[in-house]
Amino acid sequence: MIRALYTSATGMKAQEMLIDVTANNLANVNTTAFKRSQVNFADLIYSTQKPAGTEIAAGVQTPTGMQVGTGVRPVSTNKLFLNGTLQQTGNALDVAIEGEGFFRVDLPSGEARYTRDGSFRMDSAGQLVTADGYILAGGVRVPPGVTIDKINIGTDGTVTAVQGGATNATLNLGQMQIVRFVNPSGLSSEGSNLYAESAASGPETQGVPGVDGMGTLRQHALEGSNVEVVTELIGLISAQRAYEINSRAIRAGDEMLSTTTEMIR
Incomplete structure (x- = not known):
């Protein structure tokens, strides 16, 4: 059997995965703080028919060998x-991170998750929560009588508010902290703009925004998706053409088999 049939099949499967990932990137082009994914490929094991440096005569060695590859596989x-x-929103509870870092949120189970989506809301207890209701770690709480437009979030994460009334006293509501990881690409994507710590990402390092390399915070703004539509479309076209070329290689192998069969008849 011609090996090209199986080799080209691995190429078609690889391009299918690339198109799947590209489609997900394009689907999330307007998702707040979405980070695009890329696929990494590696060639498969080689069939060595003659190693390089094979001695073909006394004192004579071949400068190159003879190896035939068996295809490609997605690595990660x-x-x-x-x-x-x-993107400026004008909402006082919208916070974007400029630079490295993640907000930490606590699930009802007590587990920690991480996000760069800073579109926060207030729950019935005055706590800052995500759109899904997960509480922002750090204990920031807005007391009764303080309206959202009176809340101020500094670049260092300090949360203050002006209390209504004759005094107009400034209240300290808490400190937003962010965390970062040695290898953020090793985080596990959980959906809903959340990531989970993994062995590859390393443990979280907590810090104050703007200190020791942490990003700073920008109130009244949200971070947009980093998907570039033109780049994704170019990748989509490239993957489609690669898929077609691999299918043609399979067709060529099939025609060779057909020719061989006709010779036997």
Whole structure:
């Protein structure tokens, strides 16, 4: 059997995965703080028919060998944590991270998750929560009587508010902290703009925004997706053409088999 049939089949499967990942990137082009994924490929094991340096005569060695590859395989998909474009919203509880870092949120189970989506809301207890209701770690709480438009979030994460009334006293509501990881690409994507720590990402390092390499915070803004539509479309076209070329290689192998069969008849 011609090996090209199986080799080209691995190429078609690889391009299918690339198209799947590209489609997910394009689907999330307007998702807040979404990070695009890329697929990494590696060639498969080689069939060595003659090693390089084989002695063909006394004192004579071949300068090159003879190896035939068996195809390609996807090795990994990784997130590219490049900053997206900041979009001004005017909402006092919208916070974007400029630079490295993640917000930590606590699930009802007590587990920690991480996000760069800073579109926060207030729950019935005045706590800052995500759109899904997960509480922002750090204990920031807005007391009764303080309206959202009176809340101020500094670049260092300090949360203050002006209390209504005759005094107009400034209240300290808490400190937003962010975390970062040695290898953010090793985080596990959980959906809903959340990531989970993994053995590859390493443990979280907590810090104050703007200190020791942590990103700073920008109130009244959200980070957009870092997907570039033109780049994704070019990749989509390239993957489609590669898929077609691999299918033609299979067709060529099939025609060779057909010719061989006709010779036997």
